[in-house]
Amino acid sequence: MRKLGRQFLGFSIPLLSGLCAFSIILIVLIVMGEVILGGWSTLTWEFLSTGPKAGMTEGGIYPAIIGTVLLVLMMSIAGVPIGTVTAIYLSEYASQRSILARLIRFAVNTLAGVPAIVFGLFGLGFFIQFVGTRMDGLLSGGADLRWGQPNILWASLTMALLTLPVVIVSVEEAIKAVPRELREASLALGATKWETIRKVVLPNSMTGILTGGILAVSRGAGEVAPILFTGAAYFLPHLPGSLSDQFMELGYHIYIMSTQSPDVEATRGIQYATTLVLLLLTFALNFSAIFLRYKIRTRKVR
Amino acid sequence: MQDLQPPTTSAPSLHPAAATPDTTSLPRPGEDKSSNASTLWWKKRFRLGEFLIEKAITAISFLSFAFIALIFVFVFREALPIFFPAPAKKAVETEAVQQETYGDETTPADRKQEIDERAQSVENFEEGTAKAANLVSTTWQPVSSKPKYGLVPLVVGSLKVTTVAVLVSAPIAILAALFTAAFAPRWAKELLKPAIEILAGIPSVVIGFFALIAMATFMQDLFGFEYRLNAFIGGLALSLAVIPIIYTITEDSLSRVPTVMTEASLALGASKWQTATFVVLPAASPGIFAGILLGIGRAFGETMIVLMATGNASILSGNLFEPVRTMSATIGAEMGEVVFGDTHYTVLFFIGAVLFLFTFTLNAIAELFIRQRLMKRFEGR
Numbered sequence: 098m099r100k101l102g103r104q105f106l107g108f109s110i111p112l113l114s115g116l117c118a119f120s121i122i123l124i125v126l127i128v129m130g131e132v133i134l135g136g137w138s139t140l141t142w143e144f145l146s147t148g149p150k151a152g153m154t155e156g157g158i159y160p161a162i163i164g165t166v167l168l169v170l171m172m173s174i175a176g177v178p179i180g181t182v183t184a185i186y187l188s189e190y191a192s193q194r195s196i197l198a199r200l201i202r203f204a205v206n207t208l209a210g211v212p213a214i215v216f217g218l219f220g221l222g223f224f225i226q227f228v229g230t231r232m233d234g235l236l237s238g239g240a241d242l243r244w245g246q247p248n249i250l251w252a253s254l255t256m257a258l259l260t261l262p263v264v265i266v267s268v269e270e271a272i273k274a275v276p277r278e279l280r281e282a283s284l285a286l287g288a289t290k291w292e293t294i295r296k297v298v299l300p301n302s303m304t305g306i307l308t309g310g311i312l313a314v315s316r317g318a319g320e321v322a323p324i325l326f327t328g329a330a331y332f333l334p335h336l337p338g339s340l341s342d343q344f345m346e347l348g349y350h351i352y353i354m355s356t357q358s359p360d361v362e363a364t365r366g367i368q369y370a371t372t373l374v375l376l377l378l379t380f381a382l383n384f385s386a387i388f389l390r391y392k393i394r395t396r397k398v399r
Numbered sequence: 400m401q402d403l404q405p406p407t408t409s410a411p412s413l414h415p416a417a418a419t420p421d422t423t424s425l426p427r428p429g430e431d432k433s434s435n436a437s438t439l440w441w442k443k444r445f446r447l448g449e450f451l452i453e454k455a456i457t458a459i460s461f462l463s464f465a466f467i468a469l470i471f472v473f474v475f476r477e478a479l480p481i482f483f484p485a486p487a488k489k490a491v492e493t494e495a496v497q498q499e500t501y502g503d504e505t506t507p508a509d510r511k512q513e514i515d516e517r518a519q520s521v522e523n524f525e526e527g528t529a530k531a532a533n534l535v536s537t538t539w540q541p542v543s544s545k546p547k548y549g550l551v552p553l554v555v556g557s558l559k560v561t562t563v564a565v566l567v568s569a570p571i572a573i574l575a576a577l578f579t580a581a582f583a584p585r586w587a588k589e590l591l592k593p594a595i596e597i598l599a600g601i602p603s604v605v606i607g608f609f610a611l612i613a614m615a616t617f618m619q620d621l622f623g624f625e626y627r628l629n630a631f632i633g634g635l636a637l638s639l640a641v642i643p644i645i646y647t648i649t650e651d652s653l654s655r656v657p658t659v660m661t662e663a664s665l666a667l668g669a670s671k672w673q674t675a676t677f678v679v680l681p682a683a684s685p686g687i688f689a690g691i692l693l694g695i696g697r698a699f700g701e702t703m704i705v706l707m708a709t710g711n712a713s714i715l716s717g718n719l720f721e722p723v724r725t726m727s728a729t730i731g732a733e734m735g736e737v738v739f740g741d742t743h744y745t746v747l748f749f750i751g752a753v754l755f756l757f758t759f760t761l762n763a764i765a766e767l768f769i770r771q772r773l774m775k776r777f778e779g780r
Binding site: 106107110111113114115116117118120121122124125128129131132135179182183185186187190191197200201203204205206207208210211212213214215216217218219221222223226227258261265289290291315318319320321322325326348349351352355356365368369372375376379380383387 | 446448449452453456457459460461462463464466467469470473474476477570571572574575577578579581582583587590591594595596597598600601602603604605606607608609611612613639642646670671672673675676693696699700701702703706707727730731734735739747748751754755758759761762766
């Protein structure tokens, strides 16, 4: 009897775990298949290159694409340098046991775990209500509401905070992959620490910085919660022209089109196609990041 | 999770003093060779540029900590008025009105102004108390003539959705990780890893959209739910976002179980599945537990998926198949329409503060489990 039970378990546990693994692959295929099949027919060049028409029931998503690109570009400009410098500090300057280094590591881990919506609240409470209102007060005596309202600058800064841990982790990984001999050779030749970092370590971890940037962009392009009330707009007839303008964004567009559009059924094609565009965008970014990371790892082995 | 790695190599000694003194005292190509030895010595020992750069780098990296502190301060700052409303009492108002009517000559102009101010603060306060006491009530009705800010339905909603998400995703993720670590042939691993990476890379708004359009209808047709969007659908959709987290951390801890343990078990005659189930899995249990905690944190804080897939009705019920409104979805849906600084705004920030504290605590506990228990166990201390 016990032997039978053992045989049953020996058969069923691998089977069950295999089924679970298989079901994950299946889920991925179903989600991708659904979005691709649903959006493929609507996805034309015209869809990508024109703005919404007829009360957002027709037309394309050009402004949303441009808004997303601007958002992630500004986010990278703000976030990648800070993340890179932090990674340099953590891997090159800080001793692993120093209190400051542990504090920063703790902060990075915490930052990675804070829910996206809390970043949105922070953007609203800090950037818009605190910094923005004061900037308005300084610049125009509070008469002109320019910075104390949601706009693309505050949205991208909020997003930069959200993606900071992504940059730090992947840059640090790349810096650690730079062989120690290179550093020692540079130091032995009389270069100072900063010269070594600038001329040896950083050029050798450029791919890592790029990977970090790409992963951050992919994460930032997909997050909607932080920009819900820090700058994304339902519909704008023109593209954002200055830092204090609002913008349209792909993820936000999906959200409002599928939940708050006056005629949800009529715009189903647009919803699917927008989702497909966002999915393709994040996948392209993720795959290039995976490819770059693979290159870094194989170089380390050599 | 490279955080799991014990500090294997100590940081290479990059301190200038570590370089041999002989080489450092030689002039470098770029330097003026006519400068005498003492200036050179000075340049080598204390370089202003190096010093400033190191300080600047330290200062910039400290920003990460400053950001966390700022998030903490600002989210809580906006939520504080709930607990500390203006200290005026209702009685003051009537008093103020009476005094003005009878026109007491002993009331100087500044006193009058003060009364006006107090009367105004009473108005704000009235709203304030109504909600502060209401926070624990069972109705969430922020937009009405008599707004009610009971958080109970939202908390229960979050708990319901999170429970479903974790109950669905944890077994799948843990078993799949066990499969990868113990049973999977090479080709299955090669297939599963990218699948997990893809799943983790799908933006939450896409998962929300998928749940809203396809999954909800499919499940309703299958099970005949009364409401198309409900807590169960929300939890199911959330589990798609939680699976990669639990899987990654579980797989990581499983693969870190020392081979000595598995080999000892196999040498004692245990079969492959016995070793996997009774040796590897229990050994990695702190890591798995940490993974589940992080999964709970993610599910609790996730906004877009629940915003789109749960139906967003703040009904208090134990039924899993009724629409719910979670805490995060409430912030996402309502923050865009509130007046800055009023009670509704404050309450939404309060919800955010609770979310922040909750996920913060979960992350800290998970970290503790990985750092302390798991690593200690594997290092045999």
